[in-house]
Amino acid sequence: MLSQEDNELLTKVGSGTPMGELLRRFWTPAFLSEELPTPDCDPVSLRLLGEDLVGFRDSDGNIGVLEAYCAHRRVHLYYGRNEECGLRCVYHGWKYDVNGNCVDMPSEPDQTNFKNKVKLTSYPTVERGGVIYIYMGPAELKPEPPELEWSYLPEVQRTATKRLQQNNWAQAVEGGIDSSHISFLHNRTIGQSVNKDSPIPRNKYHGQDRHPVFEIEEVDYGLRIAARRNAEPGKHYWRITQFLFPYYTMIPPVGNFETSKGQPYAGHAWVPIDDENTWTWSFGANPTRAYTEEEREFAGGKNGMWGPIDEKYHPLQNRSNNYLIDREVQRTQSFTGINGIPNQDAAVQESMGPIVDRSKERLGTSDTAIIVFRKSMIRLAKDLAEGKEPIAASDGDLYNVRSVSILLDEGVAFADGAEHLFPGGDIRSAAE
Ligand code: FES
Ligand SMILES: [Fe+2]
Missing domain, CATH: 2.102.10.10 (Rieske [2Fe-2S] iron-sulphur domain)
Structure with missing residues (x-):
């Protein structure tokens, strides 16, 4: 939970507010x-x-x-x-x-x-x-722009799109770094017990271990948020989401960069329109090859995985039509009865109200990343108000990182086991 005062500090983005001034540095x-x-x-x-x-x-x-x-x-x-x-x-x-x-x-x-x-x-x-x-x-x-991989890859290896979300930006970021909701909100296997028999290892692990252990590493550009799930005996499945100041996330790829070449990964930016509305940007990057036409339509098209949206980038499934929830599907097939991952995210996040009252929350251990995110943003905003500029805003090279999913032996820390996948500020050589 957060005091009313800190909740205001986190969520208000207008000119002259502490968070508004921080966001304007990027x-x-x-x-x-x-x-x-x-x-x-x-x-x-x-x-x-x-x-x-x-x-x-x-x-x-x-x-x-x-x-x-x-x-x-x-x-x-x-x-x-x-x-x-x-x-x-x-x-x-x-x-x-x-x-x-x-x-x-x-x-x-x-x-x-x-x-x-x-x-x-x-x-x-x-x-x-x-x-x-x-x-x-x-x-x-005025700083150098962030060197995000999806900014500099050739056009055929990247996608970008956006959609309107009707709630505060921080609420949306908190959904993006909340690795534990995937086992619930986005579960499509109701009626098949949990999806622990899925042929896709990620789904299997998400299904069989629904309370991951979180480890958060604070770094210059933001946070490395590692969620550890039990996998095969003796193995841990690590899903490491990058949070990059002030509102970017990089979602871990479905597979593992080492074992599934050609695997794209996705990312988001939750950019405040004002205190109560947000542009949810979605990016895609395939470091190893061009997207096929089909993949491109799926990853970046108006009817693809982030859609369907109209010509103004407003989602067709929205609060006014209850996101087209289908109660029969909810009973028999999916956790929500709502079609599409972004619609599921929007439904729960918008349902909290435009600015959630964080003084009324009851946070658990699975909310560790969210707690650290809030503390980091509030700290940066207060620092700036006292004259200390945010390091990340002025160093675009810090953004040259990726998210990671990886199977490691039990007992191996992700910072060691996945170290070669975080090549410290220059992934361009690693992509070759
Ligand atoms: S309002 Fe008169 S020129 Fe614009
Ligand atoms: Fe989600």
Whole structure:
């Protein structure tokens, strides 16, 4: 549980709040490249960290992300005309370039230099791995972007998509690092006892050992969250999720990098839209080969494993239709009766309310990762409020890691047994 005060500190993301300031020190995933596909394409509105924004790609292909409201009389620039290297407000024609400078003011006489005094807030952008990131922090502290593997792999070896989630970002992260819920929420084998006979070792181990032992290692970029389950006699199955500040996770692959070459892995970012809404980003990376078309549709398509979603990336199964829960399926086949892992996650997380009241929780040993996550984020936010900058924000190379699943002999610590799979800051050589 958390005090009301710490719960506020963890969850509030607006400008000037301790967590809001911390989150602004990191590059923030803002758009998929497909949302701004070509020069002079339609502008797109966006809300991030409680700020209303508009994004556009100008005639030269440069991306602008500006505060959404025209400096003149505050019309939303989503309705603007994207033309001749600028976004023009449709009310009186004021026009802005990608840096927010007002470059034309046709409603004022030619001889005034009023337009030179008008500027909108604009945020620096970087486009990597099919994602447009923005930096919303102090200009003089702008860091290198994070070297996540799915950012720099060739296009054929990566995927990215996103979907709306209607609850606070921290609640969503807590679902992402909660390895114990997999044996329950995502179980699809009701009526077959537990899935301990599954031919897929992961499912078998999840089925036969439903209370994993957690070991958490705090590292510069975040947390290594190891969940240990009993496997064959004399063996432990380790599932090591990476949590990377401030909201990324890397999900362990289904197999084992050593034994199942060609195995992709997935990751998420839970990016706050505001205090009560979140973009759930999903990434995929296959370090060893290109995705097939089928795999790509499954991992990144609107009807794939993170869907189905509409053209605005809103899930079709949502709170308004109870996620299409099927009680008969729930009785006979799956734990939830809800189809699709992300819908199952959204159902439970949104059901807590937009910001869960953490003062009323009863946490157990399986919640260790969640407790450490909260402590780390609150510590970083308090440190920053006292002038101590977060190390991870300024060192993009720290993000060059992977998640791991591995079978180890009993008695071998994961930090030793899986050490060669955490090549300490440079996995590019390991991928070759
Ligand atoms: S409100 Fe935008 S030009 Fe007047
Ligand atoms: Fe889940």
